[in-house]
Amino acid sequence: MRIWRNIAQASCFLFIGMLVCSCHQTEKEKITRLMEKWNGKELVFPTNLPFVAEDRDTLLHPTEDTSNYKIVTYVDSTGCLSCKLQLLEWMDFISEMDSITRKKVSFYFYFHPKQKKYLITLLKQEGFIFPVCIDTKDEFNQLNQLPENEKFRTFLLNNKNRIILIGNPMHSPQIKELYVKTIIHEQ
Structure with missing residues (x-):
């Protein structure tokens, strides 16, 4: 049971890490969005x-x-x-x-x-x-x-x-x- 809980926690952290990385904008993308907005x-x-x-x-x-x-x-x-x-x-x-x-x-x-x-x-x-x-x-x-x-x-x-x-x-x-x-x- 403990192994499954550790695997579930690790999977959860991995998923959150992937979300954070995929949502991370590059500096160039931020500048492009800023230019488009203004x-x-x-x-x-x-x-x-x-x-x-x-x-x-x-x-x-x-x-x-x-x-x-x-x-x-x-x-x-x-x-x-x-x-x-x-x-x-x-x-x-x-x-x-x-x-x-x-x-x-x-x-x-x-x-x-x-x-x-x-x-x-x-x-x-x-x-x-x-x-x-x-x-x-x-x-x-x-x-x-x-x-x-x-x-x-x-x-x-x-x-x-x-x-x-x-x-x-x-x-x-x-x-x-x-x-x-x-x-x-x-x-």
Whole structure:
């Protein structure tokens, strides 16, 4: 009797193990599903949150902007904020895109900081002059239910605020190249 119980337990564990393994998605499958979920989805922008930039007094809100393309990124302050921001890399990328597209791409940065003063200090230290929304209540994230993975909190949008691509070009040269090719191809 004891042997049968051990065999039954072993069979049960084997069956559960097979279920877990068969349900396990590869990283590529997760990314593919994420892309399918977000492709064509319209991003919603909180209208009550202003954008500020060091070199301009008035800024277009993303909902008013009729640029052919917008690149929108969201960064929270979990972990190393300066590491996540990658401000110098963004400034280089913006300059590159401006020269390629003759400034036909708008960039919007939503930051949800724990320490607003620290964020402002970082922006000033790096000389970051591009539109920034300091979203202290995390409204942008809550409205759009952004992906958990921070690599997928940057979006290339068309002029109707619909997502064409998802992924942070600062985290992957392939994504950066894809953004550039998509924008150049459709001009």
